[in-house]
Amino acid sequence: MTTMTVIEAVRSTLDEEMARDDRIFIIGEDVEAGGVFRATDGLHAKYNDRVIDSPLAESSIIGISIGAAHYGLRPVAEIQFADFIHSGFDQLCSEASRWCYRTNGDAYLPMVVRTPWGGGVHGGQHHSQSIEAYYAHMPGIKVVAPAFPADFRSLLKASIADPNPVLFLEHKRIYRLIKQEMEGAPAETQLSRARVTRKGTDLTIFAYGFMLHESLNAAETLSGEGVDCMVVDLLTLNPLDKETVLESAKATGKVLIVHEDTLTGGLGGEISAIIAEEAFEYLDAPIKRLAAPDVPPMPYHHAMEDFFMPNREKIAAAARALAAY
Amino acid sequence: MTATRTRRTRSRETIEDYLLSEQQLEDMYYHMLLARRLNERMLALNRQGRAPFVIAGAGQEAAQVGAAMALKKGEDYVAPYYRDLGVNLVLGMTAREAMLNLLGKRDDPNSHGKQMPSHWGNVSRRIVTQSSVVTTQFLHATGIGLAAKLRKDPIVVLTSCGEGSTSKGDFHEALNFSAIHKLPVIFFVENNGYAITESNEKEMPVPNVADRARGYGIQSAMVDGMDCIAVYQTVRPAVDQARRGGGPFLIEAKCYRLWPHSSDDDDSRYRPKKELEEWIKKDPLTLFRSRVEDDGIFPREDLDEIEKRVEEEVRDAAQWAMMQPDPLPEDALTYVYRELS
Numbered sequence: 001m002t003t004m005t006v007i008e009a010v011r012s013t014l015d016e017e018m019a020r021d022d023r024i025f026i027i028g029e030d031v032e033a034g035g036v037f038r039a040t041d042g043l044h045a046k047y048n049d050r051v052i053d054s055p056l057a058e059s060s061i062i063g064i065s066i067g068a069a070h071y072g073l074r075p076v077a078e079i080q081f082a083d084f085i086h087s088g089f090d091q092l093c094s095e096a097s098r099w100c101y102r103t104n105g106d107a108y109l110p111m112v113v114r115t116p117w118g119g120g121v122h123g124g125q126h127h128s129q130s131i132e133a134y135y136a137h138m139p140g141i142k143v144v145a146p147a148f149p150a151d152f153r154s155l156l157k158a159s160i161a162d163p164n165p166v167l168f169l170e171h172k173r174i175y176r177l178i179k180q181e182m183e184g185a186p187a188e189t190q191l192s193r194a195r196v197t198r199k200g201t202d203l204t205i206f207a208y209g210f211m212l213h214e215s216l217n218a219a220e221t222l223s224g225e226g227v228d229c230m231v232v233d234l235l236t237l238n239p240l241d242k243e244t245v246l247e248s249a250k251a252t253g254k255v256l257i258v259h260e261d262t263l264t265g266g267l268g269g270e271i272s273a274i275i276a277e278e279a280f281e282y283l284d285a286p287i288k289r290l291a292a293p294d295v296p297p298m299p300y301h302h303a304m305e306d307f308f309m310p311n312r313e314k315i316a317a318a319a320r321a322l323a324a325y
Numbered sequence: 326m327t328a329t330r331t332r333r334t335r336s337r338e339t340i341e342d343y344l345l346s347e348q349q350l351e352d353m354y355y356h357m358l359l360a361r362r363l364n365e366r367m368l369a370l371n372r373q374g375r376a377p378f379v380i381a382g383a384g385q386e387a388a389q390v391g392a393a394m395a396l397k398k399g400e401d402y403v404a405p406y407y408r409d410l411g412v413n414l415v416l417g418m419t420a421r422e423a424m425l426n427l428l429g430k431r432d433d434p435n436s437h438g439k440q441m442p443s444h445w446g447n448v449s450r451r452i453v454t455q456s457s458v459v460t461t462q463f464l465h466a467t468g469i470g471l472a473a474k475l476r477k478d479p480i481v482v483l484t485s486c487g488e489g490s491t492s493k494g495d496f497h498e499a500l501n502f503s504a505i506h507k508l509p510v511i512f513f514v515e516n517n518g519y520a521i522t523e524s525n526e527k528e529m530p531v532p533n534v535a536d537r538a539r540g541y542g543i544q545s546a547m548v549d550g551m552d553c554i555a556v557y558q559t560v561r562p563a564v565d566q567a568r569r570g571g572g573p574f575l576i577e578a579k580c581y582r583l584w585p586h587s588s589d590d591d592d593s594r595y596r597p598k599k600e601l602e603e604w605i606k607k608d609p610l611t612l613f614r615s616r617v618e619d620d621g622i623f624p625r626e627d628l629d630e631i632e633k634r635v636e637e638e639v640r641d642a643a644q645w646a647m648m649q650p651d652p653l654p655e656d657a658l659t660y661v662y663r664e665l666s
Contacts, residue, residue, distance in 0.1 A: 057502070063464025065468060067466060070465065071402075072472070087494075090458060101439060164662050164663055
């Protein structure tokens, strides 16, 4: 019996992978000392020069990982907070995402960029952001955002094994909040599949990361009221598992998409378009999106932060209204 | 192709003043000339409406060829920039391949029609794929240097850019990181005087790119980039030193962009005619030819013969490449991801 938190799953997986394959190395800010969330705790002592502190320069972290991956190593880069990744946007989107495409597969980049994302930790505008939509928009980069420790483990392994650049998103609110017995827990191994985490017949909730847990909680509340919610964990945001999205939407005919990213241009729009285009006849209600309001960043003060973020109560209210439609 | 006269075999012994052998000097001239003549033919094809875009390295051949010849072919890595036709030719690109690249043909080994011309890349020749975004390649080179150091492989990476690129953050980040970790990276800046329309004074407040190295604790050198032999003699020791673990080196080759920025640019709008005329007098091809001729290394006929050989090669390459297959429209959908092997 091994119970693990998310951060323990990440750390132990990095350790195991580095022991297995000496081409893997870690680069990022403060990683030698274990990182600000302790994801690389103890790894420098064990793997020496394969855990490398970088200067405070995100373009370097990603650009250097590109070079090293091209050379044949397996970099696992850490961007300390997802909010700071954008100075490496050029390296990810103008370079990494198209390395394989523009060489017709002659060159490719087996690299992972791990980064803590998301709000609910009083992090204000630059320690709370949801960044997934910018990067999920870009073909050539895979974007993963698990919710449970067992998936963190299996999908981190899959990301390291993948010959393409993978952005591996770790919601910081659940690092220590969510624990799971690892043995026998469902663990997705493909970077292309969503999972029906909770079965249900009245409506379908799509979520990922911290919001997946809030959605499961809301579903529990609603089941006491006689509303049976299906909850789908999207797991990989690019490429999206269209098949599971469509099947789960068709199964209930009512769809609620939840994310803490802002509404306009968020992934909810894409999922809703897929369902509207390919499952329109199955719908019994308009598709509903629950997302953060269209303001630039997450505000700092807890009153405004709570207002900004979707949560279990807001999800339950939205689901209740949808069930009644 | 039949030789009209018998020429003596080139010696491979190093000539003292040059630090190069006769054979190397011939290769040098051949590659510089091939780069120039290819560029001329490319521009002609553009004007005939056969090639949508040309971006050339005229005036920078000495810098490119001299620097590339200092590397171990097939072992060392290069992360070049779009003007570096000369670098690619030294490392093995053929005239035919250069023309396939110009025309975006299916079999262009650089990108099979997916990139604009002159965006190089060839895995087997260790030429790193590059984009139009300037200086990103400096960090790729740094990453290759780091990887080589981790694996204890005795290789060197040479990455190049124009001086315009040196204002970008990636330039500074790459210098900083490679200096911290003493990586085997040669940063080679071809200062050609212009970033499209902007002259050096608009790009930086110091007279030389090389001056910036000191701030990062990197050794640097400046060299006359119109003089291929001088470039080789400057780059070679830096490469050898980096291979022995001596760390990165920044080299600024002062050269000149003899042509407009690209086939779509009109340089008469911003470039003083007199300035151009002065630099034309220092054309690297003329300079090289007169030196080896004056020093009696090669008789004039030998150099004429190389000219002829190159011209024939370029003519053949253009004709051949135009007959080669284009990519299929649906090839636009291929290789977005690499499959798990």
